[in-house]
Amino acid sequence: MTKTYELGRQFMTEFESRIESCTCETILGPNIGSAQNLAKAQEMKLFETRCVDVVITASDILDGIL
Numbered sequence: 001m002t003k004t005y006e007l008g009r010q011f012m013t014e015f016e017s018r019i020e021s022c023t024c025e026t027i028l029g030p031n032i033g034s035a036q037n038l039a040k041a042q043e044m045k046l047f048e049t050r051c052v053d054v055v056i057t058a059s060d061i062l063d064g065i066l
Helices: 002-019 024-028 035-043 050-065
Strands: none
Touching: 002 050, 024 050
16 A cells, blocks of 8 residues: 555656646646636647647656556
8 A cells, every 4th residue: 555655646746747737727727617618628629739748748657657
């Protein structure tokens, strides 16, 4: 359990260092909890651009840790 927590903390620290946040609202800009902001995010193609970049970064971090 300690090793898992340690790896999780390492991942989160590196993720926050690279992305500067762990919350969608901060990463994307608009708070996608409202229909209006969700539509804005879709219009800005944030899911196809920013989200993809964040997932790639997360994968790179995990690749380095594991």
